[in-house]
Amino acid sequence: GQNIDQPTEMTATEGAIVQINCTYQTSGFNGLFWYQQHAGEAPTFLSYNVLDGLEEKGRFSSFLSRSKGYSYLLLKELQMKDSASYLCAEMDSNYQLIWGAGTKLIIKP
Amino acid sequence: EAGVAQSPRYKIIEKRQSVAFWCNPISGHATLYWYQQILGQGPKLLIQFQNNGVVDDSQLPKDRFSAERLKGVDSTLKIQPAKLEDSAVYLCASSLDQGKTYEQYFGPGTRLTVT
Numbered sequence: 001g002q003n004i005d006q007p008t009e010m011t012a013t014e015g016a017i018v019q020i021n022c023t024y025q026t027s028g029f030n031g032l033f034w035y036q037q038h039a040g041e042a043p044t045f046l047s048y049n050v051l052d053g054l055e056e057k058g059r060f061s062s063f064l065s066r067s068k069g070y071s072y073l074l075l076k077e078l079q080m081k082d083s084a085s086y087l088c089a090e091m092d093s094n095y096q097l098i099w100g101a102g103t104k105l106i107i108k109p
Numbered sequence: 110e111a112g113v114a115q116s117p118r119y120k121i122i123e124k125r126q127s128v129a130f131w132c133n134p135i136s137g138h139a140t141l142y143w144y145q146q147i148l149g150q151g152p153k154l155l156i157q158f159q160n161n162g163v164v165d166d167s168q169l170p171k172d173r174f175s176a177e178r179l180k181g182v183d184s185t186l187k188i189q190p191a192k193l194e195d196s197a198v199y200l201c202a203s204s205l206d207q208g209k210t211y212e213q214y215f216g217p218g219t220r221l222t223v224t
Binding site for chain 2: 004033040041042044045087089094095096097099100101102
């Protein structure tokens with residue numbers, strides 16, 4: 001079966017760096033997405049990785065290792081507005097997204 | 110560019126009543142998705158349309174849920190009759206096409222409470 005695992009909740013300090021990990025298991029793989037979801041709002045796209053390595057986009061970076069079934073989202077220079085849930089989603093062989101439950105990130109001043 | 114529109118934003122109904130949700134995807138997007146998101150969980154795909162045809166409805170509880178996208182643009186999702194466990198946010202998303210790694214754009218969702 002397909003299973004996406006990510007931590008339920010993380011806490012970090014404003015201005016710091018945090019890494020949110022995601023592991024996946026699948027027989028087919030067409031990429032790994034990260035979405036941000038503020039409370040009561042819809043998910044918004046952050047990043048997409050299909051090849052191994054690090055993709056950097058401003059304060060946010062995403063990493064993928066296909067051999068390990070592992071990805072992480074790295075957030076630098078944390079701001080209070082980064083408090084949200086971060087959803088990891090794997091695109092399967094049918095090009096459908098299999099979603100994790102999300103990691104709730106709490107930023108403290 | 111206008112985003113994905115959904116209505117209503119909130120709905121409270123009693124169990125066994127009926128409810129319908131409406132979605133208007135981004136113009137030109139061929140693929141439309143309905144998701145159910147229960148609090149504290151990731152989105153669960155209910156149904157996927159490609160233009161006006163159903164691509165996948167394997168997780169749609171067909172005894173009570175139905176969806177249509179008659180002209181390949183707007184879509185409606187209906188629940189009849191509703192159960193307590195249907196309380197969730199119903200998200201509509203669209204993407205340019207299927208079969209490729211296009212990102213999905215989400216609407217604001219409809220928060221359904223069944224009492």
